Amino acid sequence: MAKCEVVIVGAGPAGISCGYVLAKAGVDVVILERGQYPGAKNMFGGIFFADQMNKLIPDFYTDAPVERFVAKKHYSILINNSEISLNIDSEEHKKPPYNHSYIVKRSVFDKWFAEKAVEQGATIISGTTVEDFVWNGNKITGVTATTNNDNDNVLSADVVVCAEGANSMLSEKAGLRNRLSMRARCISVKEVIELGRDVINERFNLTGREGAAYEYFADATPGMLGDGFIYTNMNSISVGVGVVISEMYGCQHPVSLNELLERFKNNPCIRPLVKGGKTLEYSAHMIPMDGHKNLPKFYTNGLMLVGDAAGFVNNSICHEGVNMAMASGIMAAETILDNRQERRYDVRALRLYERRLKNSFVLQNMKSSRDFIDILRTNKELLNDYPHLMKDVITKFFEVGDVPKSTVKRDIIRMIRSRMSFVKAAKTFAAMMKGGI
Amino acid sequence: MSTAHENQLGAPERQKNVFGEFLSLDDKLYTVHRKPLKASHIRLDEHLCIECLNRICTYICPAQVYVWDEVKNEIDVRYENCLECGACRVACDGIEWANPAWGAGIVYKSS
Numbered sequence: 233m234a235k236c237e238v239v240i241v242g243a244g245p246a247g248i249s250c251g252y253v254l255a256k257a258g259v260d261v262v263i264l265e266r267g268q269y270p271g272a273k274n275m276f277g278g279i280f281f282a283d284q285m286n287k288l289i290p291d292f293y294t295d296a297p298v299e300r301f302v303a304k305k306h307y308s309i310l311i312n313n314s315e316i317s318l319n320i321d322s323e324e325h326k327k328p329p330y331n332h333s334y335i336v337k338r339s340v341f342d343k344w345f346a347e348k349a350v351e352q353g354a355t356i357i358s359g360t361t362v363e364d365f366v367w368n369g370n371k372i373t374g375v376t377a378t379t380n381n382d383n384d385n386v387l388s389a390d391v392v393v394c395a396e397g398a399n400s401m402l403s404e405k406a407g408l409r410n411r412l413s414m415r416a417r418c419i420s421v422k423e424v425i426e427l428g429r430d431v432i433n434e435r436f437n438l439t440g441r442e443g444a445a446y447e448y449f450a451d452a453t454p455g456m457l458g459d460g461f462i463y464t465n466m467n468s469i470s471v472g473v474g475v476v477i478s479e480m481y482g483c484q485h486p487v488s489l490n491e492l493l494e495r496f497k498n499n500p501c502i503r504p505l506v507k508g509g510k511t512l513e514y515s516a517h518m519i520p521m522d523g524h525k526n527l528p529k530f531y532t533n534g535l536m537l538v539g540d541a542a543g544f545v546n547n548s549i550c551h552e553g554v555n556m557a558m559a560s561g562i563m564a565a566e567t568i569l570d571n572r573q574e575r576r577y578d579v580r581a582l583r584l585y586e587r588r589l590k591n592s593f594v595l596q597n598m599k600s601s602r603d604f605i606d607i608l609r610t611n612k613e614l615l616n617d618y619p620h621l622m623k624d625v626i627t628k629f630f631e632v633g634d635v636p637k638s639t640v641k642r643d644i645i646r647m648i649r650s651r652m653s654f655v656k657a658a659k660t661f662a663a664m665m666k667g668g669i
Numbered sequence: 670m671s672t673a674h675e676n677q678l679g680a681p682e683r684q685k686n687v688f689g690e691f692l693s694l695d696d697k698l699y700t701v702h703r704k705p706l707k708a709s710h711i712r713l714d715e716h717l718c719i720e721c722l723n724r725i726c727t728y729i730c731p732a733q734v735y736v737w738d739e740v741k742n743e744i745d746v747r748y749e750n751c752l753e754c755g756a757c758r759v760a761c762d763g764i765e766w767a768n769p770a771w772g773a774g775i776v777y778k779s780s
Contacts, residue, residue, distance in 0.1 A: 266772045268704055273753060275780040339777040350749040359772035378770040399755030401768070410758045419756040421731040423697065424779045468779065477729060477760050488729040490694045514697035516752040517729035518759070 234260045236355075238568060239375055239389040241362045241402060243270035245554050246539025247278075247395030248345050252288060255354035257569050262387065263346075263354060264377055266361040267413040271342030275517040276554070277420065277443055278463030278470045280341065284558035289348060293329070297340045297639035299465040300443025301330035304436070307503075307549075310451040311623040315501040325440065334556070335443045335463050335470075337424075338515035365392065365406055365535065371578065372406065372534035383387075391534050391577035393564050395557075398518040398540040400528075406535055409528030414478035415609075416526060416543075418458065418519040421489045422472030423497075425509040429467050435505055436464055446505070450619040452496055456480065457608055457615065460496045462505060471497060471506050476521060476605070481543070489516070519553070520545045524602035530589065531582040536564045544594055548669045556594045563588040603667035611660050613652075621651045681690075698732055698750050702776040709748040717763035718744045729730045729760045 238254055240247045243265035254261040267273040279302060285292050293301070303326050308317035325331040337447040346356050366374040368388055374388035396402050398417065403409045427435075436444040443464045452460030458475035473492050480486065487495075497506050522528070522543030529535050537559030538544075546552045571577055589595045608614055625644050711734070718724075719742065726735035730751040735757065737743075753774050758766035768774075 268772060268776050272776045273774070275777060337779055340779055361768045361770050361772050363767075363770075399753075399758070399768075401755075401758075401766075411762075414760055417756070417759050419729065419731065419754060422780065454740065470780075478754055480729050481725055482723060483728075486725075488694075488728045488733065489731040490697065490733070511692055511697060511700055513700045513779040514731075514752075515701070515775075515777055516754040516756070518754050518756055610713055614748060 235388045236260045237390050238311060238393065239387055240393045240395055241375060242266055242395035242397055243346050244274050244355055244397055244539060246557035246561035248349050248391050249288060249558040250538060250565045251354040252349040252352055253562050253565035254568060255349055255352035259593030261354050263356045264360045264362050265356060265358045267358060269343055269354060269358050270346035274342050275507060275515045276337040276338055277472060278335050279459050280334045280336045281332055281467055281552050281555035282334055284555045286329055286332060290507060293334060297344050298336055300335045300441050301497045302333035302335060302445050303442035304444040305599055306444060306446040308448045309619045310448050310499060310501060311619050313500045314453060314623050316623055316626060337465060337467060370533055391568055393536050393538055394541050395538045396541045398520050400541045403528055403537055403541050406532060408532060408537060414481055415476065416522050418474045418476045418521050419489060420472055420519055421493050421516045422470050423514050424470050424512045425467050425506060426468040426543050427509040432464050432469060450615055453492060455616060465662040468512055471505060518595050521547055521605055523547060523605055524598040530586050533578045536582060536585050546597050548604045559594050601669055604665060604669060607660060607663055607668050617651065694733055702778055703735040704773045704776055706749055706769050706773045709746065710767045711746050711748045713744055713746060714763035715743055725760045726757050726764065729756050
């Protein structure tokens with residue numbers, strides 16, 4: 233039976249950050265990763281929010297395999313075959329550190345980050361699937377894993393950090409969360425399409441290492457709570473859609489996720505951006521939608537949850553996730569370092585971890601957007617009726633013709649009155665401001 | 670008008686894009702590198718499947734691992750196509766899903 237000080241399950245941003253900090257402090261830390269290499273099973277939409285990374289490894293982007301930095305943001309509402317969009321092309325975001333937003337390929341980037349942790353002295357064992365925790369009474373004392381050697385292995389540790397990701401089965405086994413509900417997870421699919429650097433620069437109006445992040449709402453996922461996205465890598469683009477699983481349940485005419493993606497790609501507003509090219513890879517991943525109200529317990533005797541496993545994704549319009557994952561990993565590491573002398577990692581000692589989370593942007597941001605998803609789910613007009621109304625109003629307003637503008641204005645006001653309740657809209661807006669964003 | 674939205678509420682239908690290129694789901698799944706699985710990592714409670722009205726597994730899975738077999742009257746599990754997202758496990762209580770042992774399964778290179 234092997235033994236080390238700290239075992240981390242999963243080499244994603246949360247797990248590697250935790251390992252990095254611990255290794256740097258001289259702790260004997262082992263990261264177990266089920267992929268063939270760190271990043272082999274990792275996937276996200278495309279933006280790496282890197283403020284935490286920049287603290288850990290200053291100016292990391294000069295060395296790291298970053299595709300592009302996010303110079304242009306584009307939020308769009310798709311209505312049938314029309315589009316109304318907001319383009320954010322901010323000068324400030326084009327200078328280092330580029331608003332801490334970088335487009336990366338996780339299979340490449342996570343590998344690089346893992347190497348940095350190894351340089352600090354962490355041990356990473358890939359191709360190892362952790363199956364369960366080892367308990368001694370009510371305390372977790374290690375993990376069992378299957379390895380490349382075809383043997384069941386036990387690795388004991390003073391404390392375990394679980395960074396298993398969104399498909400949080402181990403956290404369920406540890407009793408820290410219930411079986412995932414359909415509302416608690418979004419399912420996303422994405423396709424990476426090779427287009428070539430010049431084509432991308434031309435289509436998205438970019439130069440040099442500038443990148444674009446396009447987000448589409450409303451009919452990107454018709455009638456369902458979700459969104460569509462396009463992110464530019466250097467030579468390829470990532471295009472994908474995501475939907476909350478509960479929204480797919482009980483559909484009268486269910487459409488598969490691949491079908492949703494194909495429809496999104498074939499929308500006349502999207503098609504010119506993604507057409508042609510060669511599909512390099514198709515991938516799928518879940519996104520935590522736990523929200524502040526349904527977060528799991530973050531720790532128990534001998535165990536802490538970090539990153540997606542703990543549900544740390546801000547589901548509001550910014551959907552920050554990676555930075556929160558890294559911050560939680562770092563805070564778990566700091567908690568371990570605080571308790572290292574006594575080697576006591578029981579519930580009492582690890583309470584410090586939760587206190588750190590509460591005092592940081594991680595739980596504070598989760599709290600400030602606590603109602604966002606609920607508001608969207610219970611007010612379906614926000615993603616359906618209102619966008620359609622907005623499109624009709626704008627289309628009508630800009631219509632060229634011999635109808636006097638006063639008549640147009642009157643018609644528009646009638647249209648708005650008949651299709652939207654001001655009282656309800658005001659209430660929704662107030663709720664959004666209070667606990668939505 | 671494109672067919673993309675006329676079918677919005679209709680039955681799923683395979684489409685070509687405007688250039689007549691058509692990438693089927695099988696073609697897409699073929700782009701994913703894998704370390705072959707030695708055994709299925711998915712177990713089904715087959716009694717539930719027969720009575721299930723929804724069969725959400727047949728459309729929630731991005732890789733279409735679950736296909737209803739009309740002849741055998743059961744779900745055919747094509748586990749080797751699995752992208753390891755775990756959505757099926759969340760959507761259906763009758764599905765027992767485990768991470769593939771020995772780190773087998775998908776190996777992303779460009780995602």
